[in-house]
Amino acid sequence: AQRVTQPEKLLSVFKGAPVELKCNYSYSGSPELFWYVQYSRQRLQLLLRHISRESIKGFTADLNKGETSFHLKKPFAQEEDSAMYYCALSGLSGSRLTFGEGTQLTVNP
């Protein structure tokens, strides 16, 4: 069974501080991991996926298969990063996404 856990429902940091949004997963095979973001009053959009190894808007995420984690990190948070962040997993079929419950990030001025 596929499962994604985001232990923090809410996370609050100050502008300029580092931020890490935690994501752990369980999957028996080799999953593909994603981070999706939903800004206020906007639709859900892909932030990054582990296979692309890109840094988007200063965010990075490394897949740690030993710890089954895919934490999202940014060294210096900005106020515009305030949003809901969802970690998601896709299995062998490459189709259905399994989402975590999301973390609401607030970056305070």
Place this chain on the structure above:
Amino acid sequence: NAGVMQNPRHLVRRRGQEARLRCSPMKGHSHVYWYRQLPEEGLKFMVYLQKENIIDESGMPKERFSAEFPKEGPSILRIQQVVRGDSAAYFCASSPSAGDEQYFGPGTRLTVT
């Protein structure tokens, strides 16, 4: 490209009525996915369709729920005899092929009174 369209954005139904939710995928996308988000929860997969075919419906409740994606027109998620527990946000996503990035619509918020 207008992106994934969903309508209506808000739908209110009384218990026992039928709800029809529509999803028009992005141009050139033939794969559609439906997800449901209950209050205070993450998105849960419901069904994955290609044109005229249901590929994976493992997340669909066994009764009252059905989905289609005809050759022409939008994908439809139909909920018969709605109950209060069906109140949720229903999101549709599309992709050009399996494994590609899924693009999400704005969602339909269903309220059952």
